Amino acid sequence: MGSLHMNQKIPAEFKLIDILFNPTNFFSNLKDKPRLFMSFLFVTFAFMLMSFILTPYMLDTFKDQLPSIDFQSGDMKNFFYIVTFLFVLFQTVISLCVGVLITHGLSILMNGTGKMSAVASVYFYSQIPMAIKALIIAIVSLVMGERFQTLFDAIFVKYKLYTTLCDPFFVWSSFLLYVGIRQAHRIPWWKSLIIVLILATGKLMFV
DSSP states (O other): OHHHHHHSOOOOOOOTTHHHHOHHHHHHHHHHSOOOHHHHHHHHHHHHHHHHHHHHHHHHHHHHHOTTSOTTSHHHHHHHHHHHHHHHHHHHHHHHHHHHHHHHHHHHHTTOOOOHHHHHHHHHHHTHHHHHHHHHHHHHHHHHTTHHHHHIIIIIITTHHHHHHTOHHHHHHHHHHHHHHHHHHTOOHHHHHHHHHHHHHHHHHTO
16 A cells, blocks of 8 residues: 555646746646636735835826925825825736737637636736836835935836846746746747747837
C-alpha cells in the first residue's frame, strides 16, 4: 500500500510562483481551472492603491490649472478622493473586461478553441506585472515625497510613449499574455504573437 501510494500520480498544483519562473506550466494548469477572482482582485487593488497615494499630486496639478478653486479644503479633498476612487475603479474594471473581450475575439478569429473564462483568467494574470509596477510607483512616491512630482512629470508624462516602449513591466505583461493565449486557445506560437502585437499596438495608440 505504501509503495502504491508513493507511485500514484500527483496532479499538478497551482503555484503562483510559476508565473515568474515557469509561465508555460502556470497557464497550462490555469486553463482547466480558471481562477478569476484572485488575479482580478490583486490587479484592481494595486491600481486603486496607486491612485489613492498619487491623489495629492493630482490635487497639486488641478490647483495650478484651476486657481479659483480651493483644493486644500477638507470637503474638496474628500470629494476629490471619492471621485478618483470611483473613476479608477471604473476604468480598471472596464479596461480589464474590454481587454478580455478583444483578446478572446482575436483568438477565435485565429481558430482558437478556448473558453472565455480561461481567456479572462489569462488576461487578468498577465496584468500582474503592471500591478506590480503600480505598487512600485506608489512606494517610490511615498519615499521621494514632493520630489516625485518632478520626476513623474519629467519622465512618465513628457516621454510617456518611450517609457512605455522600454517598460520592462509592459514587455513582461505582453510575454505572459503570449504564453497564456497559446495555452488557453491551443494555437500556434505565431498566431499568439500576432494577437499580442495587435493588443500592444492598440495600447500604445492610446498612450
